[in-house]
Amino acid sequence: MKKIVTALLASAVLFGGVAAQSTAQAGEIAVIVKTVNSTFWQNVQKGADAALKQAGGGNTLTFQGPASESAIADEVNMVENAVNRGVAGIVLAPSDPDALVPAVKKAWEARIPVVIIDSLLAKGAEQYYQSYLATDNRKAGELAAQALIDKVGTEGKIAVMSYVAGAGSEIGRVGGFTDYIKAHSKLEIVGPFYSQSQMATALNQTTDVLAANPDLKGIFGANEPTAIGMARAIKQAGKSGKIVAVGFDGNQDLQEFVKDGTLAAIIVQGSFQMGELGVQTVSKLIKKEKVEKFVDTGAVVVTKANIDQPEAKNVLY
Numbered sequence: 001m002k003k004i005v006t007a008l009l010a011s012a013v014l015f016g017g018v019a020a021q022s023t024a025q026a027g028e029i030a031v032i033v034k035t036v037n038s039t040f041w042q043n044v045q046k047g048a049d050a051a052l053k054q055a056g057g058g059n060t061l062t063f064q065g066p067a068s069e070s071a072i073a074d075e076v077n078m079v080e081n082a083v084n085r086g087v088a089g090i091v092l093a094p095s096d097p098d099a100l101v102p103a104v105k106k107a108w109e110a111r112i113p114v115v116i117i118d119s120l121l122a123k124g125a126e127q128y129y130q131s132y133l134a135t136d137n138r139k140a141g142e143l144a145a146q147a148l149i150d151k152v153g154t155e156g157k158i159a160v161m162s163y164v165a166g167a168g169s170e171i172g173r174v175g176g177f178t179d180y181i182k183a184h185s186k187l188e189i190v191g192p193f194y195s196q197s198q199m200a201t202a203l204n205q206t207t208d209v210l211a212a213n214p215d216l217k218g219i220f221g222a223n224e225p226t227a228i229g230m231a232r233a234i235k236q237a238g239k240s241g242k243i244v245a246v247g248f249d250g251n252q253d254l255q256e257f258v259k260d261g262t263l264a265a266i267i268v269q270g271s272f273q274m275g276e277l278g279v280q281t282v283s284k285l286i287k288k289e290k291v292e293k294f295v296d297t298g299a300v301v302v303t304k305a306n307i308d309q310p311e312a313k314n315v316l317y
Helices: 004-021 039-055 072-084 100-107 139-152 168-184 199-212 224-237 252-259 271-286
Strands: 026-032 060-064 089-092 113-115 131-134 157-162 188-194 218-223 244-247 265-269 294-297 299-302
Touching: 004 026, 026 039, 026 271, 039 060, 039 271, 060 244, 072 089, 072 244, 089 271, 100 113, 113 271, 131 271, 139 168, 139 218, 139 244, 139 265, 139 299, 157 168, 157 199, 157 224, 168 299, 199 218, 199 224, 218 224, 224 244, 224 252, 252 265
Parallel strands: 026 060, 026 089, 089 113, 113 131, 131 294, 157 188, 157 218, 218 244, 244 265
Antiparallel strands: 265 299
């Protein structure tokens, strides 16, 4: 799949919008996510593919994303190229709430329906897309804070390991977490530290935070690569089970960290559902059917106690 994505990106960069127009496919649904190098977004793709198969008919699907979540300009180019080649609809996970607005506006001007998933665009852009499907990130951040307080209590020091500053999901998720901590405890917050969604960066940052704060009682890793790097640093420091760590998302690595006690809990989004409902929703829009403006795709707190239960298995990937 990565080879296909690379080829699509290369054609967009090398040949630009004019060539892209000539390669347009009738009924193409373009799914464009923050990065292809993450199992979270690969699970979104699985949901999108499943929805396309269920729908049948003449629509085709393309799946693209930059090499990293911080490559915002690349994602903007992908949306603009999709508009230029006249796709039937776009499902987009915007990596930046402001930078993607002009490209989405171009889609609106071209009468191409857009469904936003995972992260919200900036206020004022609501008219340019027809539906927003996502975890209520503020609620999910609050769930993470509750899980941490349940284990560490209401006093002491905790750290926040975040990802891309200003991303719509980050604002809601980390904002919900910190606001809940401040409202329901006297815990001191160190950070947030921004990994740019790079696992190695999160590992190094967490190693430094643990060394600089030997009295740290808890720590929160706010997305998949950040939480993995955080957990690996905790394990390398010999602090598994000695510091309460809560992660976010639910790939195989994070599940293993829950099972071995490195992570007390992970907050898991319905990533498959985002892809599935995203394609289902844009397909309805293509048929001129009405859709909901916002759909909460939910989040589940997964711990060692419930990781093998249906409620967790339905969201883990």
